[in-house]
Amino acid sequence: MTSAALRSRAWKLLEMVTTPLLPSDYLDLISPLRAGADLRGRIEAVQPETGDAATVVIRPGRGWRGHTAGQYMRIGVDVDGVRLWRAYSVTSPTNRQDGRVTITVKAIPDGKVSNYLVRRAKPGTLIQLDQPTGDFVLPQAKPAKVLFLTAGSGITPVMGMLRDIEFDDVVMVHCAPQPQDVIFRNELHDLVADRKLRLTEVHTDTDGMLDIARLDEIVPDWADREAWACGPAGLLDAAEGHWSVHGVPERLHTERFRPGIVVAGGDGGEVTFSATGRTVDADGATPLLDVGEEAGVLMPSGCRMGICFGCVTPLKAGAVRDLRTGEITEAEPGVLIQTCVSAAAGPCDIER
Numbered sequence: 001m002t003s004a005a006l007r008s009r010a011w012k013l014l015e016m017v018t019t020p021l022l023p024s025d026y027l028d029l030i031s032p033l034r035a036g037a038d039l040r041g042r043i044e045a046v047q048p049e050t051g052d053a054a055t056v057v058i059r060p061g062r063g064w065r066g067h068t069a070g071q072y073m074r075i076g077v078d079v080d081g082v083r084l085w086r087a088y089s090v091t092s093p094t095n096r097q098d099g100r101v102t103i104t105v106k107a108i109p110d111g112k113v114s115n116y117l118v119r120r121a122k123p124g125t126l127i128q129l130d131q132p133t134g135d136f137v138l139p140q141a142k143p144a145k146v147l148f149l150t151a152g153s154g155i156t157p158v159m160g161m162l163r164d165i166e167f168d169d170v171v172m173v174h175c176a177p178q179p180q181d182v183i184f185r186n187e188l189h190d191l192v193a194d195r196k197l198r199l200t201e202v203h204t205d206t207d208g209m210l211d212i213a214r215l216d217e218i219v220p221d222w223a224d225r226e227a228w229a230c231g232p233a234g235l236l237d238a239a240e241g242h243w244s245v246h247g248v249p250e251r252l253h254t255e256r257f258r259p260g261i262v263v264a265g266g267d268g269g270e271v272t273f274s275a276t277g278r279t280v281d282a283d284g285a286t287p288l289l290d291v292g293e294e295a296g297v298l299m300p301s302g303c304r305m306g307i308c309f310g311c312v313t314p315l316k317a318g319a320v321r322d323l324r325t326g327e328i329t330e331a332e333p334g335v336l337i338q339t340c341v342s343a344a345a346g347p348c349d350i351e352r
């Protein structure tokens, strides 16, 4: 074995015994945002937006390549000693002069990372970052007429776009339970006052959920507009159906924060995380990513919905079920699985 290979093995062993903190984290104590380090960022401020949402201001380390408006980035944070990865849309404009970026997070009931970021994260905290990615972006040429259809935290990628360029003709329909739940409300109303945006707020506590057919009345020329929609599955499913029925599906671009329909799970089994040396029982419907995190295993992840491949892990033995399709994958040399959309289908061993 070469000395480089030995060093690499020794480093890996060290990583295993120091889980969930990695040796590189100790270097962070000295020079966290240094060039050549894994990409990291420092939280510099957490600014409340609504009762349950906040904007997190992050200074990325060297190596940050910047984003395109509408993209998201994966961040890794340590919550109660466990490193968890989640995806958040970038809400700052691409030309922000001070080199900082922002994400805006809505705390959801029992949400580990969202509640940590909104309620507990302190300036100075180091987090891990991945380069921004995603294709929920504007085309090169500015569209003549734009429609943004958003709900709840789904406003975030769209706010990134609104802050980035000035549109000639843009209409936004945004849904939130009550006026005080509308994230960025003051800024949106300033754009309206400056005639840079036409906005309809749907307050679902009083108006009820948006019936997508109402678009005809709220935005009569909706079908002529290039549209970007982000929000809960119900709204996006309805929008996709509506745009398809009217023969203009290519005009609608959607971004989902959660996986689409998942198939019912089957029998679960005993899951072994052989690198960590832990074995737990899992049902057939819980993603192995959640099972591992719950067991204190260091599990890489990102979108948690099967799109970013940030959770890919070798399946050493046994079988897993893809929760989107029901398809069973059996272990073979070189077989990789996405732990965020795979559940145990009998006993299995995954290399974490």
Ligand SMILES: Cc1cc2nc3c(=O)[nH]c(=O)nc-3n(C[C@H](O)[C@H](O)[C@H](O)COP(=O)(O)OP(=O)(O)OC[C@H]3O[C@@H](n4cnc5c(N)ncnc54)[C@H](O)[C@@H]3O)c2cc1C
Residues within 6 Å of the ligand: 072, 086, 087, 088, 089, 090, 103, 104, 105, 106, 107, 108, 109, 110, 111, 112, 113, 114, 115, 134, 153, 156, 157, 256, 257, 258, 303, 304, 305
């Ligand atoms: C591409 C992309 C961009 C995203 N951008 C943003 C953003 O800008 N702002 C933002 O606040 N969030 C965003 N999200 C969602 C974010 O990644 C997390 O899923 C969310 O913060 C919940 O994480 P958590 O750890 O708090 O919840 P978990 O601890 O993972 O989950 C707690 C419970 O809530 C459920 N749950 C998980 N996610 C959601 C959700 N999004 N809505 C409702 N219930 C959920 C889980 O099933 C579980 O029961 C984005 C997701 C993706 C894939």
Ligand code: FES
Residues within 6 Å of the ligand: 300, 301, 302, 303, 304, 305, 306, 307, 308, 309, 310, 311, 312, 338, 339, 340, 341
């Ligand atoms: S976490 Fe993104 S594909 Fe699994």
